[in-house]
Amino acid sequence: MNERLSSTVSVSLSADQGGGMIGHLRLARPERHNALSLADWQAIPKAIARLNDDGARVIIVSGDGASFCAGADISEFDVVRKDPASARHYEAANSDAFAAIRMAAVPTVAAINGFCLGGGFGLAAACDLRIATPKATFGVPAARLGLAYPVDAMEDIVNGVGLQAAKRLLFTAERIDAEHALRLGFLSEIVEVDRLEDKALTVAGTIASLAPLTHRATKATLAALTKSAAGDALERAKDVGDVTFDSQDYAEGRRAFREKRPAIFKGI
Secondary structure, eight states: OEEEOSSSEEEEEEEOTTSOEEEEEEEOOGGGTTOBOHHHHHHHHHHHHHHHHTTOSEEEEEESTTOSBOOBOGGGHHHHSSSHHHHHHHHHHHHHHHHHHHTOSSOEEEEEOSEEETHHHHHHHHSSEEEEOTTOEEEOOHHHHTOOOOHHHHHHHHHHHOHHHHHHHHHHOOEEEHHHHHHHTSOSEEOOGGGHHHHHHHHHHHHHHSOHHHHHHHHHHHHHHOOOOOHHHHHHHHHHHHHHHTSHHHHHHHHHHHHTSOOOOOOO
16 A cells, blocks of 8 residues: 555555564655645645554654655745634644654654754644654744644643743754654654664564554553643633734744745834
8 A cells, every 4th residue: 555645644564574564654845845835734634544544553754865755835825824713723634643653553763864943843732652863853843833732732742842941942943853852752862864664674674573452552551651731721821822823023034034035023
């Protein structure tokens, strides 16, 4: 099975030496560092469901070319993320993609090279295991664009790097290298670029060779330990996030991105 579900997202299966099936979710837009359009985000839950239905015991998430994923395709934000209403629709697609990976019935492994930024960082954070090369770069640039991130994506980031490191990444919008990410516990290991694919396959093969029902039970148990914000707190976070998408700062962030200059924010 080898199928493209959007212009960027494709799925395939390969058999491990022991006969277990390894699923592959690949992002293929290397000329844009695998930046994802709205249609791409919407394809990710379908990709996970397809691999699950076709018997994958583990899923590898990776990107073609020099990067894992540079995040959302900001060039389309003036259309698909232009105001609170469209932003909520877009964020729902983001959240659905993150949740599909996070809640996949089988273990997921992110194989990371190059840029792992914004929504790409969110995809990696939603995976169970993360392997990277020394060239991997991580960051969450929301504060450079004047937008808000979904609560569930924030939770994955905090779970991945810890609360203090997450606050620094979010408040400063700075980027960190693979060694830093390893020290924070976000990565399980670092391997050279030419070994990344083989290492991901080796780890996935080990997982695929072990008891799949145990893995499913472990996934369900770990998911039960994670408690997302609920009730008034969740609604408050959504409302505050909506304000960013209707602000002059968000418009300025998009202009600055197009003009390749630092944004000048005014808090309005």
